[in-house]
Amino acid sequence: MAVRPMVNRDNAYFWDGTLAGELRLQRCNACQALRHPPGPACPDCGALDRGHVVASGLGTVYSYVIHRHPPVPGKELPILLAVIDLDEGLRMVGEIVDLPESELAIGLRVQVDFAPVDDELSLPIWRKAD
Numbered sequence: 001m002a003v004r005p006m007v008n009r010d011n012a013y014f015w016d017g018t019l020a021g022e023l024r025l026q027r028c029n030a031c032q033a034l035r036h037p038p039g040p041a042c043p044d045c046g047a048l049d050r051g052h053v054v055a056s057g058l059g060t061v062y063s064y065v066i067h068r069h070p071p072v073p074g075k076e077l078p079i080l081l082a083v084i085d086l087d088e089g090l091r092m093v094g095e096i097v098d099l100p101e102s103e104l105a106i107g108l109r110v111q112v113d114f115a116p117v118d119d120e121l122s123l124p125i126w127r128k129a130d
């Protein structure tokens, strides 16, 4: 069993995107500023009119933690968690998969992938970029 995210009106576009195999970033329709995590108003100009763009899905590890304890339901430890600098200039927290922990390093190039949980939920995960 996975830990399910809270899906609400402000972030539904994001989870609709991961189901469709897209990493979506919220964009202000007034000033075009990108933002993540999603929110109702633009932090730059305050506008409520918002849309989204599809990110390249490429980024660079900015920092990371290796979670060894305590246990997480349904997960094998360790879990590699990184703060990723997206090529679009935003930061996002993500789980790095299929990587020996000795290879996890600041500056590592990563690319997004999607792990289906069920028909209604797919989680973004990150792999070492090709």
Ligand SMILES: [Zn+2]
Binding pocket: 028, 029, 030, 031, 032, 033, 042, 043, 044, 045, 046, 047
């Ligand atoms: Zn704005």
